[in-house]
Amino acid sequence: xxxxxxxxxxxxxxxxxxxxxxxxxxxxxxxxxxxxxxxxxxxxxxxxxxxxxxxxxxxxxxxxxxxxxxxxxxxxxxxxxxxxxxxxxxxxxxxxxxxxxxxxxxxxxxxxxxxxxxxxxxxxxxxxxxxxxxxxxxxxxxxxxxxxxxxxxxxxxxxxxxxxxxxxxxxxxxxxxxxxxxxxxxxxxxxxxxxxxxxxxxxxxxxxxxxxxxxxxxxxxxxxxxxxxxxxxxxxxxxxxxxxxxxxxxxxxxxxxxxxxxxxxxxxxxxxxxxxxxxxxxxxxxxxxxxxxxxxxxxxxxxxxxxxxxxxxxxxxxxxxxxxxxxxxxxxxxxxxxxxxxxxxxxxxxxxxxxxxxxxxxxx
Amino acid sequence: xxxxxxxxxxxxxxxxxxxxxxxxxxxxxxxxxxxxxxxxxxxxxxxxxxxxxxxxxxxxxxxxxxxxxxxxxxxxxxxxxxxxxxxxxxxxxxxxxxxxxxxxxxxxxxxxxxxxxxxxxxxxxxxxxxxxxxxxxxxxxxxxxxxxxxxxxxxxxxxxxxxxxxxxxxxxxxxxxxxxxxxxxxxxxxxxxxxxxxxxxxxxxxxxxxxxxxxxxxxxxxxxxxxxxxxxxxxxxxxxxxxxxxxxxxxxxxxxxxxxxxxxxxxxxxxxxxxxxxxxxxxxxxxxxxxxxxxxxxxxxxxxxxxxxxxxxxxxxxxxxxxxxxxxxxxxxxxxxxxxxxxxxxxxxxxxxxxxxxxxxxxx
Numbered sequence: 001x002x003x004x005x006x007x008x009x010x011x012x013x014x015x016x017x018x019x020x021x022x023x024x025x026x027x028x029x030x031x032x033x034x035x036x037x038x039x040x041x042x043x044x045x046x047x048x049x050x051x052x053x054x055x056x057x058x059x060x061x062x063x064x065x066x067x068x069x070x071x072x073x074x075x076x077x078x079x080x081x082x083x084x085x086x087x088x089x090x091x092x093x094x095x096x097x098x099x100x101x102x103x104x105x106x107x108x109x110x111x112x113x114x115x116x117x118x119x120x121x122x123x124x125x126x127x128x129x130x131x132x133x134x135x136x137x138x139x140x141x142x143x144x145x146x147x148x149x150x151x152x153x154x155x156x157x158x159x160x161x162x163x164x165x166x167x168x169x170x171x172x173x174x175x176x177x178x179x180x181x182x183x184x185x186x187x188x189x190x191x192x193x194x195x196x197x198x199x200x201x202x203x204x205x206x207x208x209x210x211x212x213x214x215x216x217x218x219x220x221x222x223x224x225x226x227x228x229x230x231x232x233x234x235x236x237x238x239x240x241x242x243x244x245x246x247x248x249x250x251x252x253x254x255x256x257x258x259x260x261x262x263x264x265x266x267x268x269x270x271x272x273x274x275x276x277x278x279x280x281x282x283x284x285x286x287x288x289x290x291x292x293x294x295x296x297x298x299x300x301x302x303x304x305x306x307x308x309x310x311x312x313x314x315x316x317x318x319x320x321x322x323x324x325x326x327x328x329x330x331x332x333x334x335x336x337x338x339x340x341x342x343x344x345x346x347x348x349x350x351x352x353x354x355x356x357x358x359x360x361x362x363x364x
Numbered sequence: 365x366x367x368x369x370x371x372x373x374x375x376x377x378x379x380x381x382x383x384x385x386x387x388x389x390x391x392x393x394x395x396x397x398x399x400x401x402x403x404x405x406x407x408x409x410x411x412x413x414x415x416x417x418x419x420x421x422x423x424x425x426x427x428x429x430x431x432x433x434x435x436x437x438x439x440x441x442x443x444x445x446x447x448x449x450x451x452x453x454x455x456x457x458x459x460x461x462x463x464x465x466x467x468x469x470x471x472x473x474x475x476x477x478x479x480x481x482x483x484x485x486x487x488x489x490x491x492x493x494x495x496x497x498x499x500x501x502x503x504x505x506x507x508x509x510x511x512x513x514x515x516x517x518x519x520x521x522x523x524x525x526x527x528x529x530x531x532x533x534x535x536x537x538x539x540x541x542x543x544x545x546x547x548x549x550x551x552x553x554x555x556x557x558x559x560x561x562x563x564x565x566x567x568x569x570x571x572x573x574x575x576x577x578x579x580x581x582x583x584x585x586x587x588x589x590x591x592x593x594x595x596x597x598x599x600x601x602x603x604x605x606x607x608x609x610x611x612x613x614x615x616x617x618x619x620x621x622x623x624x625x626x627x628x629x630x631x632x633x634x635x636x637x638x639x640x641x642x643x644x645x646x647x648x649x650x651x652x653x654x655x656x657x658x659x660x661x662x663x664x665x666x667x668x669x670x671x672x673x674x675x676x677x678x679x680x681x682x683x684x685x686x687x688x689x690x691x692x693x694x695x696x697x698x699x700x701x702x703x704x705x706x707x708x709x710x711x712x713x714x715x716x717x718x719x720x721x722x723x724x725x726x727x728x
Contacts, residue, residue, distance in 0.1 A: 039693075039694040039695075040694075065692075082450065086446065087524055089515055089521065090517075093515060093517040093518055093521065093688060094517070096687065096688065096692075096695055097689075098692050098693050098694065098695075099690060099693070100693060102692075120524065121485075121522045121523060121524060122521065122522065122525075123521060124510070124511075124512065124523045124524055124525050124603075124604075124690075125524070125525065125603070146488070147488075148488065151453055151457060153454075153457040153458070157453065157457065157486065157487060158453055158485045158486065159484060159485060159487075159488045159523065160484065160488055160489070161488050161489065188375045218725060239488075239489070317532075323458065323460065324457060326462075326463060326487045326488075327463075328460075328462050329403075329462050329463070329464060330403040330404075330430075330462065330464075331403075331460055331462075354503055
């Protein structure tokens with residue numbers, strides 16, 4: 001029996017749900033009491049996470065569902081595509097899963113995004129639960145209902161807004177996370193500072209070594225505060241018609257790096273870390289922040305173990321990749337920029353200025 | 365300039381939209397005035413419909429969108445699959461379409477279902493308009509927001525509830541419909557009688573030859589009344605948690621015929637026509653209607669040019685196929701049956717009774 005977890009609530013009317021944050025949650029059946037009853041459950045995970053936590057979750061669910069199936073997907077961003085998504089549909093249909101079957105996404109952002117989109121689409125929608133096992137998924141991707149797969153021409157281009165019924169953030173799973181993945185998660189935590197909460201940014205600056213060292217109390221605070229901010233933003237703008245776009249700070253440049261390098265070469269969080277530095281430079285050129293702020297953000301990203309120098313894809317390639325970003329309109333790239341520390345807005349920028357930022361941030 | 369069309373409204377709060385029904389609507393730009401403004405539109409159609417109406421719709425939209433692209437999909441239910449759906453995403457991305465791009469589904473149910481699902485999923489949702497050119501699509505599939513593609517193991521298994529912004533039912537397009545397709549549409553019109561409105565059933569009985577003969581006034585009445593009934597049902601239960609399931613009368617048997625014969629061998633409407641006769645027999649055995657009612661429905665289906673004898677797939681194969689129907693729960697098949705003429709309910713039935721129905725309805 002685990003200690004009582006903390007709870008952050010996502011307020012979306014009839015689509016509201018809790019995020020439970022704590023240690024040793026996976027093995028405690030009481031935490032899934034609120035999940036809708038059904039004959040079957042399908043745990044979707046990957047070949048890396050399954051041996052670590054697959055059986056524990058299966059045992060936890062065995063008392064609640066007559067049949068609990070487990071599907072292992074190949075691991076990695078390169079597999080966030082249709083053929084892999086279709087493995088989930090194949091499993092659901094071959095196990096005779098019906099409209100009430102509950103899907104459990106056990107893993108990182110790729111597993112969560114694909115399982116969520118499968119849940120949104122199978123029989124036009126079945127319930128699902130996020131069980132994020134990476135820091136990035138716990139502080140960002142498992143919360144808020146964005147689901148998607150990649151298209152060869154663009155990241156997360158095919159998907160749905162579809163909310164889970166529950167998010168179970170088991171902090172104990174972070175113990176097995178590779179260091180590179182931990183740093184990738186820190187990128188999305190750092191993000192919440194410049195766009196929303198500079199006091200949290202100060203706290204991260206003071207605690208980044210504790211976070212990198214996996215201090216449990218530091219990680220617990222970082223996950224909870226990140227989820228609170230994300231819940232506040234998503235609760236105001238579920239479908240990203242306005243405010244929610246600020247959560248994409250660093251993502252326009254970051255997606256271009258991911259796609260341009262080939263999915264999986266850079267982790268999503270690494271690309272976002274570097275992308276935030278680039279977006280900070282752009283914000284400075286547009287007058288929102290000063291050089292000292294850019295330097296401060298860049299230093300923190302670097303201390304978190306993340307890259308701060310962008311790959312030299314060439315300015316034309318960057319511009320081409322960024323033009324097919326989801327925030328673009330009528331071919332015009334729209335960036336999330338900091339208009340003052342702790343506040344972000346979405347706006348376009350002259351290509352000439354973007355080229356200057358690229359020249360400044362890319363390695364030769 | 366066409367005569368002013370009739371309008372049936374689908375009432376779904378902020379997702380409400382009009383169905384416009386009339387002649388020569390395609391060529392009149394005033395009917396798309398209410399469609400959200402955007403830089404680009406993509407007309408999705410197929411190789412059969414494109415030469416007939418593609419250019420007319422493109423001209424109509426040219427004044428409202430800076431760029432109007434047209435994509436021709438291969439024709440037929442066999443292509444209602446992922447590779448064909450992906451052609452839509454390829455076109456959207458290669459044309460630089462953004463979150464505001466409007467999709468127009470110009471064609472029958474297959475084009476409408478696939479375009480709707482593409483619109484639901486592209487960048488997590490863009491606006492779309494249904495422009496149904498078959499009778500079946502005008503009276504059923506284009507209305508109500510069900511979108512989907514088939515999976516090899518089951519029909520319409522992957523999809524979304526996603527409402528269009530407008531349905532443009534141009535009755536003039538029915539002039540070019542092959543007779544087999546016209547009959548297929550009549551199946552879904554006949555359906556509304558036993559489940560909801562026996563007065564309409566009486567009217568169809570009295571007018572079925574006029575409908576088969578494409579009498580414009582008869583078709584206009586049948587389309588309007590069908591849309592009214594569908595709007596009333598969908599308005600009460602958008603996501604099919606209850607009442608809406610009655611619209612699947614004949615579809616459990618019908619989907620089994622379609623999948624069992626191989627998609628495309630039987631038209632969807634043909635399978636539904638025959639499936640309604642089978643479901644009527646089942647309803648009789650369960651005590652909802654008498655033999656005279658079954659005979660009356662069967663005669664009308666036959667007069668509409670539809671098959672009333674089911675293919676001999678074997679009882680086991682039927683049961684296997686019907687168990688993966690979306691209405692099944694925990695492996696139990698659930699049928700829409702008539703509990704009294706003009707009223708339908710969903711219920712399970714003992715396999716033994718279903719076997720009797722199959723023995724009675726299948727050709728040797």
